[in-house]
Amino acid sequence: MAILEKKIYVGLTEETAIQLVKELAFFPIHAELTAKEIGDGNLNYVFRITDQEGGKSLIIKQALPYAKVVGESWPLTLKRSKIEADALIKHGEFVPLLVPKVYETDEDLAITIMEDLSHLKIARTGLIEGENYPKLARDIGEYIAKTLFYTSDFALHPFEKKRLVAAFSNPELCKITEDLVFTDPFFDIDTNDFEPELQSDVEAIWGNTALQIEAAKIKYSFLTEAEALLHGDLHTGSIFASEEETKVIDPEFAFYGPIGFDLGLFIANLVFQSIVRDGEQKEYILNQIEETWQVFYSVFSELWEKEGVDPFTKVSGYKESFLQKIFNDAVAFTGCELIRRTIGLSHVKDLDGIEDKEIRLAAKRKTLELGTSLILRKSDIQEIKGFISAIKEHTA
Numbered sequence: 188m189a190i191l192e193k194k195i196y197v198g199l200t201e202e203t204a205i206q207l208v209k210e211l212a213f214f215p216i217h218a219e220l221t222a223k224e225i226g227d228g229n230l231n232y233v234f235r236i237t238d239q240e241g242g243k244s245l246i247i248k249q250a251l252p253y254a255k256v257v258g259e260s261w262p263l264t265l266k267r268s269k270i271e272a273d274a275l276i277k278h279g280e281f282v283p284l285l286v287p288k289v290y291e292t293d294e295d296l297a298i299t300i301m302e303d304l305s306h307l308k309i310a311r312t313g314l315i316e317g318e319n320y321p322k323l324a325r326d327i328g329e330y331i332a333k334t335l336f337y338t339s340d341f342a343l344h345p346f347e348k349k350r351l352v353a354a355f356s357n358p359e360l361c362k363i364t365e366d367l368v369f370t371d372p373f374f375d376i377d378t379n380d381f382e383p384e385l386q387s388d389v390e391a392i393w394g395n396t397a398l399q400i401e402a403a404k405i406k407y408s409f410l411t412e413a414e415a416l417l418h419g420d421l422h423t424g425s426i427f428a429s430e431e432e433t434k435v436i437d438p439e440f441a442f443y444g445p446i447g448f449d450l451g452l453f454i455a456n457l458v459f460q461s462i463v464r465d466g467e468q469k470e471y472i473l474n475q476i477e478e479t480w481q482v483f484y485s486v487f488s489e490l491w492e493k494e495g496v497d498p499f500t501k502v503s504g505y506k507e508s509f510l511q512k513i514f515n516d517a518v519a520f521t522g523c524e525l526i527r528r529t530i531g532l533s534h535v536k537d538l539d540g541i542e543d544k545e546i547r548l549a550a551k552r553k554t555l556e557l558g559t560s561l562i563l564r565k566s567d568i569q570e571i572k573g574f575i576s577a578i579k580e581h582t583a
């Protein structure tokens with residue numbers, strides 16, 4: 188029986204993935220297809236299907252009913268697959284060149300069939316290898332500005348905005364972020380993961396009540412502020428890049444949340460590179476952070492002025508005040524991501540991949556110090572130059 192006709196979830200194998208794309212007539216019936224599971228993320232399977240002779244390929248991403256990185260003991264909704272596909276499609280309306288094309292989705296199988304981006308490299312991998320992507324900051328600044336402006340109350344009718352808020356309700360995936368990013372690293376919780384040498388640095392975080400109060404406040408923003416349809420997990424492992432192209436993948440954490448979150452996550456993941464690089468290469472990354480904010484600011488401002496539908500968008504000074512709030516949020520979200528990727532459950536290769544133990548520990552201490560400072564100084568840091576100075580001060 189055809190896989191799709193069964194109308195029930197079944198985990199794909201490389202063989203059944205080929206059968207599926209043939210059923211869907213993506214390839215000629217007699218095409219010699221090969222399939223390979225290439226997923227390296229925490230949660231899902233990703234199959235690459237190739238027709239060597241026809242020179243065509245595509246990707247099937249399938250959610251598992253649990254988190255792949257932990258196993259069946261961590262059940263996880265299959266609905267995340269629909270959220271991811273719907274977010275790719277919705278964001279694609281505004282930035283078609285910055286996301287993969289979605290060819291087909293199936294809710295029963297929890298799959299998205301999409302454009303194969305294997306000619307590009309995951310930005311985190313390339314950056315760790317010392318590559319630079321001259322378009323990355325500009326493209327991501329534009330991606331964040333356009334996807335978030337066009338899904339906000341500044342661009343939408345209030346009924347449509349609220350329909351989207353409901354459609355992108357994503358409680359299970361949000362709970363992962365609420366726990367792993369905003370809660371667990373600030374307390375002595377079993378799932379935290381750090382080298383014993385960092386014990387006293389980590390205890391300083393757990394014992395810092397002022398920091399916990401600020402972390403609680405920024406977590407509350409994440410819980411309550413339905414500003415725009417976020418990507419929700421915009422780290423450099425969710426971005427494919429080359430010198431010419433940028434494509435954002437993996438928005439399964441998409442939901443209506445605070446705009447500064449996407450900015451903060453992306454900036455934090457550039458900060459890891461600024462910590463591991465020296466000299467001109469460090470400056471290059473710091474410039475990319477600055478450019479991300481500047482492009483975001485100017486694209487968002489222009490959209491606000493030309494396309495804002497709320498009468499208050501015409502009131503002088505409101506835009507600047509709103510963007511200041513986004514900036515201050517982004518500073519604190521950057522701090523949370525820096526800390527959680529250093530001592531929480533899910534780390535980054537930028538830091539863990541540093542082979543020399545002393546250098547690695549020193550880099551992690553800088554990350555913790557900077558993360559703490561950014562959360563505490565959320566409201567003091569007023570503009571991007573001050574943000575860059577704070578990064579430099581703690582990562583020299």
Ligand SMILES: Nc1ncnc2c1ncn2[C@@H]1O[C@H](COP(=O)(O)OP(=O)(O)O)[C@@H](O)[C@H]1O
Binds near residue numbers: 233246
């Ligand atoms: N459209 C795509 N084209 C090529 N490779 C892809 C594509 N989507 C995902 N991949 C590969 O699969 C990996 C995991 O994908 P990702 O969406 O990040 O999964 P997860 O949700 O499990 O984190 C990526 O790092 C990349 O190597």
Ligand SMILES: CSC[C@H]1O[C@H](OP(=O)(O)O)[C@H](O)[C@@H]1O
Binds near residue numbers: 254425
């Ligand atoms: C157990 S989920 C941990 C972590 O994984 C997600 O990232 P990705 O799917 O890109 O690997 C997300 O960042 C979660 O916080």
